[in-house]
Amino acid sequence: MQLKNTQEALNKFGKYVIQQSRSNLTKNKKNYTKKLYDSLGYEAKEMPNSILLKFLMEEYGMYQDRGVKGVKSGTSLSNFSYKQSSNLIGLEYATGTFAKWTKFRGIQFRDKKGRFMSFKQTGILMAIGKKNKGIKPSLFFTKPFEKAFKDLPDDLIEAFALDVDNLLEYTTKK
Numbered sequence: 001m002q003l004k005n006t007q008e009a010l011n012k013f014g015k016y017v018i019q020q021s022r023s024n025l026t027k028n029k030k031n032y033t034k035k036l037y038d039s040l041g042y043e044a045k046e047m048p049n050s051i052l053l054k055f056l057m058e059e060y061g062m063y064q065d066r067g068v069k070g071v072k073s074g075t076s077l078s079n080f081s082y083k084q085s086s087n088l089i090g091l092e093y094a095t096g097t098f099a100k101w102t103k104f105r106g107i108q109f110r111d112k113k114g115r116f117m118s119f120k121q122t123g124i125l126m127a128i129g130k131k132n133k134g135i136k137p138s139l140f141f142t143k144p145f146e147k148a149f150k151d152l153p154d155d156l157i158e159a160f161a162l163d164v165d166n167l168l169e170y171t172t173k174k
Contacts, residue, residue: 003046003051005158006046006051007044007046007051009152009158010044010051010053011044013053013148013149013152014042014043014044014053014055015042016144016148017042017055017141017144017145017148018040018041018042018055020143020144020147020148021040021140021141021144021145022037022040024138024139024140024141024143024144025037025140028138028140030064030138030140032101032104035058036057036058036060036061036064039056039057039058039061040055040056040057040061040141041055041056041057042054042055042056043056055141055145057141061141062078062080063080063135064135064138064140065137065138065139065140065141065142066078066080066137066139066142067080067134067135067136067137067138068080068081068082068134068135069081069082069134070082070130070131070132070133070134070135071083071131071132072132072133073132073133073134074133074134074135074136075134075136075137076134076135076137077137077139077142081134082130082131082134096123097123098122098123098124098126098127098130099119099120099122099123099124100119100123101123101126102119102122102123102126103119107122107126108122109121109122109125
């Protein structure tokens with residue numbers, strides 16, 4: 001049985017969630033490299049006995065959406081947290097990713113003498129701050145998903161009913 005209307009309803013749902021999630025990333029200025037933005041997608045498949053709908057994104061998208069609890073403070077909606085350890089989040093991560101981000105944003109801290117620190121030093125301090133305070137939940141994906149999900153059951157019922165009507169009409173003609 002072809003479920004074209006049901007498939008269309010799921011595609012409409014998926015497109016809406018992805019479009020709104022991308023919009024939220026841009027509005028909230030969480031679109032620095034566009035890697036997360038570009039990775040957002042969905043897959044809707046019709047199987048013999050079911051329909052599959054899954055959303056795709058970079059792994060760190062979950063942490064941006066749900067937040068990460070820091071060592072000293074912060075909240076996470078999914079119990080993600082930084083662990084207390086001697087390495088600062090991973091020094092290579094701090095000096096790489098955070099240094100690039102601070103350079104892109106033009107952020108440079110000053111030392112006690114008033115001189116600008118290097119982007120690498122600023123990146124390390126930013127990494128320490130992230131580890132201590134965590135990542136605030138942005139809900140860039142959760143909010144559009146929940147909003148669209150409220151209307152999904154009605155849309156699916158209507159679409160499935162149309163598919164059943166089409167099947168009955170097709171079988172009664174033969």
